[in-house]
Amino acid sequence: MPVVVARDLSVQLGGGTVLDRVHLTADPGQIVAVQGVNGCGKSTLLRCLSGLLRPGSGEVEVLGGPPSGDPAFWRQVGLLAEEPAWYPGLTVREHLALVALTHGVTTPVDRALADFELTARAAASPLALSAGQRQRLALAATMARPSRLLLLDEPEQKLDAGFRDRLAAMLRAYAHAGGTVVLATHDAALVAAMDATALWMRDGRLTRTGPVPA
Template identity: 85%
Template sequence: MPVVVTRDLSVELGGGTVLDRVNLTADPGQIVAVQGVNGCGKSTLLRCLSGLLRPGGGEVEVLGAPPSADAAFWREVGLLAEEPAWYPGLSVREHLELVALTHGGAAPVDRTLDDFELASRAGASPLTLSSGQRQRLALAATMARPSRLLLLDEPEQKLDAGFRDRLARMIRAYADAGGTVVLATHDAALVAAMDATSLRMRDGRVTRPGPVAA
């Protein structure tokens, strides 16, 4: 059974068409990478899949039902979109401990700190981290907990080449374990390294598979 299905998904914002009859399917174990220039509709598509934006037309099903604000939905879905609002009084470690406390079965915090190259900054406030370190923390908070679906909006942003390679391996391992990933990205090398299904978007429509220049 597909994890994600859209049928003729359409969105209009500000009097313009942002998504135009988008059809998409993502199965268990599949990575779907949506590529296209800025403004083509990638982020809007992810917002519809997460339930943060209600489409104007068509249908969206995630895990067999429309996206929901219920806690049960978010136990199954991990979302990386805009940078989170960090708690100024909590350290990097404490943010990840909060994730582990909230979501049973999360990866051990020490292992997560190592995996995301944050161990040396575990005691720091996220507000003092570099932009790349904050991106790694956001990824850690999204990926360290159990889920069946990851929705990732340009996860490669602000990451150096070495960590992009590591991220590709992490996402591939998540899918190989049965998880499903839908991500928006400009990075064709990342798509290739993940062995993802590539969909090309232009002017709100899925046109054909294939890479797109950033």
Template identity: 60%
Template sequence: MVPQMIIEARDVGVELGGGPVLRGVDLRAGRGDIVAVVGENGAGKSTLLRCLAGLQPGVSGKVGVFDRPPVDEPAFWRDVALVGDEPAWYPGLTVREHLELMPAVHAAARMEVGTALETFGLAGRGDMAPLSLSTGQRQRLSLAMALIRPSRLLLLDEPERGLDPAFRSRLAACLTEYAAEGGTVVMATHDLRLVEVTRARSVTLEAA
């Protein structure tokens, strides 16, 4: 049976270099939820996302994703897609081939590759190497790769980074559609307009 509660984090704390980065954070998210983690620089938004992705060592409190602690293992990543810093692209592959990689490896896709190229404004860039794209276009490609593959949880660290205002609206529509299909989105963001348009539930972090 698919659990309704996707993320359940209680009293999460992280210390780095002897100082607290996160302290006593609670976060719950169910199927179809969009949660926006907001807060000033250094509040621990990215650290919280790393905790939810099982990538942060030394976490206190309880973090549960799909009713179990998150771990950096293939079974976990088959359900979870993470978009953080720009990934290192495979040399010699085009934009389209990077996108095609996802349906090929997962044997399923949420949308056609051509549709994804159109949706993410990369239609005329399919035959280019990712390194030839602008920063914003590479961010679009990262988001497209995460959204073209099937997943149940989407973790986004500042997805609006480098994107123009017009595309941010399109991204909001993509995330809303993903949640409507039953997916859960947790994003760390500074874009309050994106929070508003996606009707995300805000969780505000204060610097610990």
């Protein structure tokens, strides 16, 4: 049974068509990578799949039902979109400990810090981190908890090439364990490294695998 199904999904914003009759499915163990230029509709699609934006027409099913704001839905779905609002009074370690406590994670926080190369900055405030370090912290907070689906909007941004390779390996392992990933990205190398199903979006429509025509 597919984890994500979008049928004939359309969105109008500001008088323009952002998504135009989009169809998409993602199965357990699959990574679906949606590529395309800025403004083509990738982020809007992820917002519809997460339930943060209601489409003008069409249907979305996630984990067998419509996406919702219920805690039960978000216990199964991890979303990385805009940078989170960090708590100034908490350190990097304390942010991840809070995630672990909230979601009943038994894996030690030290493991997440090591996996996302944040051990040396564990006692710092997120606001004192570099842009790349904050992106790794956001990824850690999203991925270091149980989920069945990850929705990731350009997770590679601000990451160096070495960590992009590491991220690809993490996402492959997540999918191999039965998780599903739908992500928007500009990084063709990341898509290849993840062995993802590559889709291209152009003018609000999912078209085909392969490069977007000039």
